[in-house]
Amino acid sequence: MSTNLKEIPALLLVFGYLSLLTVGGGMAAYPEMQTLVVDVHHWLTEEQLIHFYSVGQLAPGPNMMMVAAIGEKVAGPLASLLVVVAFFLPTALMTFVVGKLWTRAERWPWRESIRKGLAPVSVGLILSGCISMAKVALSGWLAVVIAVAVFGILLKSKINPAFLILGGAIVGYFGLKG
Amino acid sequence: MSDGTPAPPRPSILEIFSAFLLIGATSFGGGVVAYLRSGLVAKHEWLDDKTFVELLSISQTMPGLNATNMAILVGDRLRGALGAIAAIVGICLPGGLFMFVAGLLYGYHKDVSGAAEALKGVAAAAVGLVLATTVQISGKSLKGIVDLLFVAATAVCVAVFHWSVLYVLLGAGFLAILWYRPRGAAKAEEAAP
Numbered sequence: 001m002s003t004n005l006k007e008i009p010a011l012l013l014v015f016g017y018l019s020l021l022t023v024g025g026g027m028a029a030y031p032e033m034q035t036l037v038v039d040v041h042h043w044l045t046e047e048q049l050i051h052f053y054s055v056g057q058l059a060p061g062p063n064m065m066m067v068a069a070i071g072e073k074v075a076g077p078l079a080s081l082l083v084v085v086a087f088f089l090p091t092a093l094m095t096f097v098v099g100k101l102w103t104r105a106e107r108w109p110w111r112e113s114i115r116k117g118l119a120p121v122s123v124g125l126i127l128s129g130c131i132s133m134a135k136v137a138l139s140g141w142l143a144v145v146i147a148v149a150v151f152g153i154l155l156k157s158k159i160n161p162a163f164l165i166l167g168g169a170i171v172g173y174f175g176l177k178g
Numbered sequence: 179m180s181d182g183t184p185a186p187p188r189p190s191i192l193e194i195f196s197a198f199l200l201i202g203a204t205s206f207g208g209g210v211v212a213y214l215r216s217g218l219v220a221k222h223e224w225l226d227d228k229t230f231v232e233l234l235s236i237s238q239t240m241p242g243l244n245a246t247n248m249a250i251l252v253g254d255r256l257r258g259a260l261g262a263i264a265a266i267v268g269i270c271l272p273g274g275l276f277m278f279v280a281g282l283l284y285g286y287h288k289d290v291s292g293a294a295e296a297l298k299g300v301a302a303a304a305v306g307l308v309l310a311t312t313v314q315i316s317g318k319s320l321k322g323i324v325d326l327l328f329v330a331a332t333a334v335c336v337a338v339f340h341w342s343v344l345y346v347l348l349g350a351g352f353l354a355i356l357w358y359r360p361r362g363a364a365k366a367e368e369a370a371p
Contacts, residue, residue, distance in 0.1 A: 021343050023241045023351075024315070027308055031336050032343040048284075051297045054304035055280050061202035061273030062210060062245040068274045069281030080278050084270065091242025092250050092266055096259070099251045102236050109360030115239050117355030120325040121347065123316050124332025130308045131337040133301075143302035150306025155313065162207035165303045172299015177292045 004075040010041060011079055015067060015086040022091065024122020026064035030129030043074045046136045053133065057165045142175045187224050187256070191264045194256055197222060198249055198268030208311070210245035210269075214252075224256055245269060328354050 014036045021029040030053070038046045052073075056066030064087065071083030105111050138144050150164045189197075197217055205213040211234065218224050225233070233255075237247035246266055253265030287293040320326065328350060335346045 017344075020241050021347060022243060023347060024238065025311075026243055027311075028347075029343065031340075035340075047301075050301045050304070051284070052277075052281070054297070054300040055284075056277055057208065057300075057304050057307060058206070059273040059276040059280070060204060060206045061269055061271075061276075062243045063208060064243060065270065065273035065277045066280075068277040069284065072278050072281030073284065077278070080274075080281065084274050088242070088246055088266065088270065091240065092246060092262075095237070095240045095242055095247045095250045096254060096262055098240055099233070099236055099254060103232075110355075113355050113358040113360055115235060116358040117353075118239055118351055119319040120328035121332050121350045121354050123312065123320060123325075124329040124350065125336065125343060125347065126308070126312050126315065127329065127333040128336035128343075130305065130312055131333065133308065134305045137298075137301040137305045139298075143298060143305075146299055146302035147306040147309070150303045151310045152306075154307060154310035160207035161209075161307050161310075164307065165300055168299040168301075168303025168306075169296040170299070172302070173292045173296040176295035176298055 005079070007041075007043070007075050008079050008082060011043075011071060011074060011083050012086045014041065015071075015083050016090050019087050019090040021125070022064070023118060023125060025126050026062075027129035028122055028125035029064075031125075031132045034132050037070065044070065048073070050133055050137050054137075054165065058162055140176075142171070146171055187222075189222070189224060189256055191257055191260055194253055194261050195264040195268045197224075198253070198265045199271060202269035203272035205245075208307075211248070214245070214248050218252060225252065229255075324357065328357075 018029045018033050018036070021032055034046060034049060037043050038049055044052070049070075052066045052069045056064065056069070059065050065084070067083050067087045068080045071080035102111070134147070138147055146168050150161075150168065153159060153164060154161060201210065201213045201217050215227075215230055219227055219230050233248060233251040234244070236251060237244045240247055246269065249265035249269045250262045253262035255261075257264070287297065316329070320329065332346055332350045335341045335350070336343055
């Protein structure tokens, strides 16, 4: 089905590396993902990457399962599985080890310093991801209206965001289909 | 683990896998942490709230998604390394299959009238969602003008100067941790260079 199996080593390297950047959330790795997946390896266009990320917001479970779709698109089912493993294994191992040390380090004063220091940096990275995405996704006034509406509704209510993503699909379908 | 605290519950590997699989299959719309709390603390009583919050703070500090980091930490606590593997596989499996199928179908979207327009709407809505999440996280985790400066500096380096996220993370992270370095208790609050 796919002749792109030779891309698998590069996929493993890229997603293993991106794994380490997901400090504070998957979005923190988004700018680098765009650089590597779109500009360096030409696996996807920037629109395709955004489509996968956005559709991923409809999937249950951890936020970045969309990497499975990237693997599938580039080199089929095996790559899909391997990309997921590459994306989650490095941080899983780190967390596993640190989880064992952390409770023992309860009185280590730097523990609190690390937590406090990384908080604003991770928000900055997530914000950068948001900017990268917005630059591509917000083409045209209707897209801006949808984004602002979703933003406003989420800050004011506790509605499940998945409904708003579906709402975006419906508004896009009827509003943009000429 | 012989520190005098009562022995933690010992669910089987299969019970751990099933519990996380259920959370992975039902947590639509993000916010997996809330589903984890209601499943692990309220329903199964495998953890108390204090432990949950403590593990969450490790999850938030470490690279990796909160949901998968929590699966690792909770699974390990309940059943060691095998428990951790059962938990992370369980929580990732449903969403992974969902996105695998989405990736398959995506190949055909150009043949479906209106699919490209609907995807545009989805992408725009996702931008609104990510921005709202960013604002909500900021409200919870940021304090004071210094934090905002670190946020702005990080975002400008990545989004404007297009510096490598890795270097920005290491550089800004180093400076921010240094800023919050442990100090004498008395002058911890007002000290500033």
